[in-house]
Amino acid sequence: MKKNVIYLFMLAALVFSCEEDFLDPVRDSSVLLDAEIAENVPFNPGLIEASLDGIGVFMIDDRTITGTRHHDFGQKGIDIFMDIVCGDAALSGSAFGWYNDVANMITTTDFTTEENEFIWSYYYRVINTANTVIVTSGGENPSTTDETTLRINAQAKAYRAYSYFYLAQLFQPAYDPNQEILPFNTVDEVNPAKIPASVIYDQILSDLNFALNNLGSYVRPSITQIDQSVINGLLAYTHAAMGNWADARTHAEAVITSGYPLATAGALAFPGAGSGFNDVAAPNWIWGFDLTAEIGQQLINWWGQMDFFTYSYAWAGDTKSIDNLLYSQIPADDIRSTQFGTGAAQLQPINKFFDPGRTAGGQFVITTDYIFMRVEEFYLLSAEASARLGDEASAKNRLTDLLEIRFSGGTAAATSYLDDFTGPGLIDEIYFQTRVEMWGEGKSYFALKRNQATMTRGTNHVFRPNESFVHDSDEISFQIPEIEIINNPNISSQNN
DSSP states (O other): OHHHHHHHHHHHHHHHTTOSSSSSOOOOTTSOOHHHHHHHTTTOTHHHHHHHHHHHHHTTOSSTTTSSOTTOOTHHHHHHHHHHHTTSEEEOOOSSOTTHHHHTTOTTTOTTSHHHHHHHHHHHHHHHHHHHHHHTTTOSSOOOOOHHHHHHHHHHHHHHHHHHHHHHHHHSSSOOTTSEEEEEEOSSOEEEEEEEHHHHHHHHHHHHHHHHHHOTTOOOSSTTSOOHHHHHHHHHHHHHHHTOHHHHHHHHHHHHTTTOOOOOTGGGSTTSTTOSSOOTTOTTEEEEEOOOTTTOOBSSSHHHHHOTTBTTHHHHTOOEEEOHHHHTTSOTTBGGGGGSOOGGGTTOOTTTSOOTTOOTTOBOBOOSOEEEEETHHHHHHHHHHHHHTTOHHHHHHHHHHHHHHHBTTOSGGGGGGGGGOOTHHHHHHHHHHHHHHTTTTTOHHHHHHHTTOEEEOOSOOSSSTTOEEETTSTTTSOOOOHHHHHHOTTSOGGGO
16 A cells, blocks of 8 residues: 555656646656656556546645645645635634735735646646546547446546636636636647637536446545546536536435435534544545555645644644634534634634544644545535525425534424525525535535625634625636746736
């Protein structure tokens, strides 16, 4: 296991370190370019599978884009940006300043800030490597019937779709199929100019549907790999972002009925049995990454930025807390109100995300795991879709399934208040429950945009407390970075 993990990290470094941006990769003779990987596959067939696995490693590796910055650690680093920008996570203390520009809404209004480059380069590098895997596993329309080849091709397309979905959500203020938003890069087409959102979303759906159709018999070796449940989850989010509510519900329900149980009441908050949101073995987790001591991550890590019990920034003064206005709306008999601390760890998630040792600043080598997707979010997404379709009974049933576990007593009586909600009020309640349930997991940003909401910050933000921001304002979406505008003559600062 140790040798496999080290090999994958070495491969990820080789594959991803050579690209400055997706349009103008810089040549470095010390590393393999994607084209070189493709050329060497006939001599080493295992290289293509390893390249695919390398994407999963890239998702959690640190400093892969900037080389030095301590908020650069893959998908979970971007999750923190999203949680802060949407307002539900407050930068409540800033001893080191890593998130000052994000929290002060400078990043989202100034295309020269480094966070924009980090996000942009991260997702386009995933797209580039996914394209290489697709080329070497049959191309966009593989003619092979070999199950392994089709599975690899399907998983690579799923990674590409995942990347384009996040890019579209982060860089477009609101879903508009006609707005030109991003350059486009597939195996068969490279368009350096921005193209309409409809083309991007069509590609996302095409990739995910291909993956869904070709992963039916696949049993993955670990939660790190993409399977049909992950695909259905991504499809549910994509259709919801587009307003295709019937399809969103279909795919959310496919996740729900695939066998993942809801977390028990004890698992939701310390000191409950199995609590901590820190272990890929949790039965409700769908997609994640098993961080081990052999990987050797320290300090520069999502846990370091979020967990009071890890030796890093959250413990040392760069605190991320639940927005106190949001927290004030959580009922006292809701278990989730106990996920957040008091005193020195005021409203930090010390009982939701924590190292099991629970010693302040105690975890040095990170062994707590990364979560990317869990089943509870699809109960909420199914409820939201049903409510928007006018099927309020189904919406309340799915919401009740979730909330009965969270409210004291665990009975239907605890959720009978839902009977009072209808129409927009029910949708608002589902949005509120989504913000509470998914706090710190990077998903509330999507909900803010889907609900076309206005976010008002509480008083515990270091920057811009008590201010309100509309979902499609400049402050909420990110900017095409300066390096892309300099290197790509098809995009100018005037149409950024």
